[in-house]
Amino acid sequence: MNTIKVHAHPSQLQRSTIIPFRYRTLLYLNIFLLAIDLCINTFGEYLAPNKYEQLIIFIVQDVCIVLSITLLIVMILTTYVAQAGLLCLLLRMFGFSMIVACIYFLLCAAIQILILLSRFPSDTFNMNTFSKTEILILYIIQRTFSAFYYYAMKRAAYRLSDPHFYQSSKWLQNIWEKRRMAVTNVAMHASQSGMTTSRCICCAIQ
Numbered sequence: 001m002n003t004i005k006v007h008a009h010p011s012q013l014q015r016s017t018i019i020p021f022r023y024r025t026l027l028y029l030n031i032f033l034l035a036i037d038l039c040i041n042t043f044g045e046y047l048a049p050n051k052y053e054q055l056i057i058f059i060v061q062d063v064c065i066v067l068s069i070t071l072l073i074v075m076i077l078t079t080y081v082a083q084a085g086l087l088c089l090l091l092r093m094f095g096f097s098m099i100v101a102c103i104y105f106l107l108c109a110a111i112q113i114l115i116l117l118s119r120f121p122s123d124t125f126n127m128n129t130f131s132k133t134e135i136l137i138l139y140i141i142q143r144t145f146s147a148f149y150y151y152a153m154k155r156a157a158y159r160l161s162d163p164h165f166y167q168s169s170k171w172l173q174n175i176w177e178k179r180r181m182a183v184t185n186v187a188m189h190a191s192q193s194g195m196t197t198s199r200c201i202c203c204a205i206q
Contacts, residue, residue, distance in 0.1 A: 003014040023160070026075050030157045034150055039108055044116055045121040051119045058112040064103045072097065072156055097156035104149035107142040114138060 040047075040061045048054030076082060076090050118129045130136045 023075065023078070026071050027157050027161055030068055030075075030153065032070045033064045033071070034153055036064050037068075037146075038150065040064075041143060051116070054119070055116060058108075058116070061108060062105070062112070063102065065108060068153060069098065069101045069105070070151065071102070072160075075157075075160050079160070081165050094156050094159070099150040100148055100152040104142075104145055107138070107145055111135070111138050111142045 040057060044054070044057055044061070048057050072094070076094055077087070079090065081087075082090055114135045115129055118132065128138060173181065
């Protein structure tokens with residue numbers, strides 16, 4: 001028996017395994033923002049010779065965190081899966097990363113406020129800020145939690161680089177089939193019990 005081999009064009013294989021350029025740009029930009037935040041956490045105390053420049057560094061760090069969260073949301077909302085009506089499924093998949101990012105932003109804002117409040121009243125740049133117990137404890141918590149922030153955001157960014165999120169695929173078709181069956185079951189149950197439901201069906205899909 002003769003075997004027929006079908007050779008796919010290289011461009012077709014490339015399109016099926018690589019996400020669109022605009023999404024890759026957002027991915028690299030998100031990683032770049034994480035790198036800036038890491039540098040500020042590592043060298044922030046050495047880069048600020050006075051309290052005003054430290055204020056600028058803190059503002060840059062906060063802007064990077066906000067932009068990183070915004071980029072993650074944009075990447076989620078512009079996927080093919082979100083446009084297909086499965087947004088709550090994506091929120092369940094990436095909700096952990098967004099929650100971690102928001103908590104990290106609050107921790108950064110808190111430690112920055114405490115540091116600035118301890119240094120701005122004096123005319124000289126106070127290097128003994130961390131001698132205060134509350135500042136030192138919050139500083140350690142913020143720096144420790146930053147590792148979870150980097151992990152969560154990098155994990156979400158690389159997970160969003162999966163081509164399945166940007167094109168119709170067998171995985172997405174299976175999700176839609178589960179959703180259709182779930183809608184049918186809920187509708188049948190509601191008709192039998194004479195009740196109406198407004199439950200988000202896709203959130204129940206595993």
